[in-house]
Amino acid sequence: MNTSVRAVTRRRHPMRMGASDRAFTICNTALMAAVTLLILYPLYYIVVASISDPSSVAGGDLLLFPPKWFFEGYATAFGYAPLLSGYRNSLVYTALGTAINLILTMPGAYALSRRDMGGRGAVMFVFTFTMFFSGGMIPLYLLLRGLRLTNTIWVMVLPGGVSVYNLIVVRTFFMSAISQELLDAARIDGSSDFGFFFKIALPLAKTIIAVMVVFYAVGHWNSYFNAIMYLNDRSKMPLQAVLRDLLILNTITTDMRVNPAEAAEKMKRADQLKYCVIILASLPVMVLYPFAQKFFTQGVMIGSLKG
């Protein structure tokens, strides 16, 4: 991969660019920059709206810069109890869920990467078949209810404990990164399978571990429909489910039986609370984004270049 990246920078160093090509390059760069701005503008708008005076935002004065600064939205957001409990729950589900994912995926994928393991083909078939066919939403729900997992923390982390796709990605990595010679050498030195996995295979797999952390953690942080299907208690809802109430179903806990002017003011405040909440909810992912996207790209590459 490194060599091809270098090749790209080496290639197309403008040998002799014709006038039409130069014009094309300029137009193309401008076009792609415009598309990017268009895609990001809604996100930018929310950021600025969260720190602007709510009346001017509702009045349509906001385009690029806050017409009037206003930070009280965040104060309201921090005081909004369901948001705080949602935040806490999401952190717990994400941390616990990702830990379980890794504890299951890494050893499982290593075992599957071993060409000498008996029954490997059969197990691979059993796993792969789940990518082709599933029992669907209702039987799974009834199973989880029958196991008394619904409305517990476990329903958020166990059913998705291992993703077959990720398992195959990690297996591919192990198969290409760890040679038979390495295993043979370790065996001569008296290493057991467990010893080899923990002392040699895992340390060599740092990149793929980071990729998996990103894949799984983003998945947990952003997942919300499981919570809505499987959890009942408001106190157990993750952030995304709280956000759904607030942003989509519009159930904000304000009393509207006041005079119209005050109600309108409250509406504007409520809108601003939404902007702030959106920012606060995306913050962890966005802070980690520069780090995460690198591993994310690598993961997509490993996932697609297998076979």
Place this chain on the structure above:
Amino acid sequence: MTSVQTIKKRKHVRFRRQIPLHLMLAPCVALVLVYAYYPMIGVVIAFQRYNPRLGFFGSKWMGLENFRYLMNLPNTPSVIFNTVFISFMKIAAGLAVPIVYAVLLDLIHHSGLKRAIQTLLYIPYFMSWVILGGILLDLLSPSTGLLAELWRLFGAEPIFFLANPRLFPYVLVVTDIWKTAGYGTIIYLASITAIDPSLYEAAIVDGANRMKQVWHITLPGMAPIIVLMMTLSLGNVLNAGFEQVVTLYSPIVYSTGDIIDTFVYRIGLINNQFGVATAAGLFKSLISFVFIAMGYSLAYRFADYTVF
């Protein structure tokens, strides 16, 4: 006779020696058997009048009654049509837009700018549909939304995109592209960087301009991965995007926006008609199975791709 015994013995020894490997794999296998395979058995309730107290096997069998009931529901045909229509448009746009993005991105000379744009393009991919849905509801609101503001600027009557049955499917496609197209470019860009640079040099010597280079070198170089993505996307013909639709739709747009997944969810988990909902889900799973299998076998034939 003796050779069979030795083989058996050898197998036994091999298994014993591999106990550590089997232990590493066992939790994964257990989880998949419980949470993926047991529900597959649970689809039997599609043929039952399901009673939670009697379970998957104790409930009364009623043959195809649930399917007959589904077929007689007035909105079943439109739900199937919506699912296929929306997912088909998403598949087409989901193939075309990232390919165009990748080709155009590759033509940007400034390597820093190129990387910056690529990284920024897939930021929305990292945000949940709840957050994007919240942003969209605000942006597209006919009274206070930014888009309505723009519409008024040109003297037009604002459109309530999310409550307009005619436009709703297209809103789904465009917003899906907004979220996923940047992510889709990763793989195509990688396939472009794998093209032998000497091909371009030769083309330039031959006097090929940018457009000709794209047409005769870049696109043919991407062809294998494009074919692969096309075949694999066949498996999505009934995946119109549950989380997105359930976030953005409302009863006003059920006529064009209700898809099999949301239909199953409402019948099953809101109305508690478990048997009927499972029947609808099974219908989807079976048809999807055929298309996924077809996709993989075409991918194997035309792109030498295997799942593992």
